[in-house]
Every structure is written in C-alpha cells, then in structure tokens.
C-alpha cells in the first residue's frame with residue numbers, strides 16, 4: 668500500500684505533546700481562501716519553483732517504508748512524551764494509507780492527526796481508535812460562510828465533530844483566525860456551544876493568520892489573492908477561557 672506525502676518535519680513542537688515528527692500528506696478537498704499549504708492541495712506530486720530551482724513536491728512511499736522510518740525513533744518519542752502527527756492537505760483523503768500506517772505505528776508511538784474533519788463519517792469512525800489525539804480544525808460554523816471561504820459544505824465536518832465529542836478520544840480544537848472572515852465573537856460562541864462540557868477536549872488553539880503563507884502560491888504557478896485584508900490583525904475573541912476552557916494563542 669502506497670501513499671503520497673510532501674514533507675516530513677522532525678522536531679515539531681506545535682502539533683501535539685512533546686517532540687514530534689509531522690508527516691504532510693498530499694491532497695485536500697477544501698479550498699480555504701487562506702490556505703498556508705497550497706502545495707498540499709493537489710493529490711499528485713507537482714513541481715515547485717524555489718528561487719529559480721525546480722523541485723518535485725511530493726512522492727509516493729509505502730506504508731512499510733514510512734512506518735519503518737518512523738519507528739526507528741520510537742525510543743526518542745517515548746523519552747519526551749512525543750510521537751507522530753499526520754497532517755496535510757487532508758490526511759483522511761488517503762484513508763486506506765492512513766489506516767494501515769496507524770495500525771503499524773500506534774501500538775509503539777503516540778499518534779495524532781490534524782484534520783479538517785471533511786471525510787466520510789465511516790472513515791472518521793474507523794481511524795479514531797487508532798489515534799491518541801485528534802487536532803480538529805474548525806474554520807467557520809456558519810454554513811453559508813463556510814462554503815464561501817472553503818468551497819465545501821460544513822455539515823459533514825460538524826457531524827464528525829459530534830462523533831468526536833462523544834467518542835471519548837482526546838482532542839484539540841484548532842481555529843485559524845482569519846481577519847474579517849471567522850474571527851467574530853459569534854463564530855467563537857457557536858464553536859463553544861458544541862464543545863462546552865466535553866471532558867475529552869484538551870484545549871482550544873487559536874492560530875493567528877500568517878500572511879507569509881501567500882509567498883508559496885507563486886512557486887506552484889498560482890496567484891494568491893485572498894478575499895480579505897491579509898495585513899489586518901485578527902480579533903481575539905477568547906470566549907473559551909471565559910468558560911474555563913484552556914486556550915492557547917499561537
């Protein structure tokens with residue numbers, strides 16, 4: 668079984684507990700107007716032009732090969748309560764590969780996934796028991812605004828969020844703060860309504876929009892033209908702390 672990945676980052680410290688290795692899987696069904704990893708959207712390897720140098724972004728790798736590479740460091744992860752985090756793109760777009768990889772590594776290392784939640788409910792339910800932590804991204808609770816800014820309906824995402832909340836799996840909610848798009852008090856209160864009182868919620872992470880991401884678009888032959896002011900500062904409506912939910916702002 669093979670999958671397509673575009674980066675492996677070692678010593679990551681913001682993708683779950685401890686020191687981690689983060690695997691970036693290619694392909695995403697969303698089209699977020701602020702996407703910080705545009706090279707992760709296409710499921711296929713593609714060329715990137717970096718300062719006049721042409722490099723191939725993305726490659727195929729087997730489950731066994733990747734699991735072997737990752738498990739070599741299992742003692743190091745154990746020493747600092749770290750582990751492996753799968754992200755993308757949307758990792759669940761390569762559901763069979765992700766499931767097989769997790770089956771191989773989860774008995775030996777702490778496993779986490781960062782997901783948009785946009786995956787069939789059956790797929791989401793199947794991978795949950797293989798994960799020690801879920802980093803669940805929520806962009807926008809309002810369905811009309813969600814569709815406008817990400818290109819997809821959010822019903823499936825909210826269904827999977829409901830499943831996650833009742834699963835007992837530990838999870839972190841991540842909200843990218845996009846100025847004038849989703850940083851409103853109303854959006855934060857809608858998220859709060861769903862997660863308030865859920866014991867397995869570890870914390871909320873509010874991620875400030877980083878306009879540097881725009882620089883990657885030209886490298887893959889795309890134009891970055893976000894429908895919001897990338898220079899504006901996002902509002903921090905931290906309704907979560909006010910409700911005794913641990914929150915960090917990154």
Ligand code: SF4
Nearest residue numbers: 695697699702756783
């Ligand atoms: S879900 Fe993530 S990878 Fe996919 S388009 Fe949105 S920001 Fe980009």
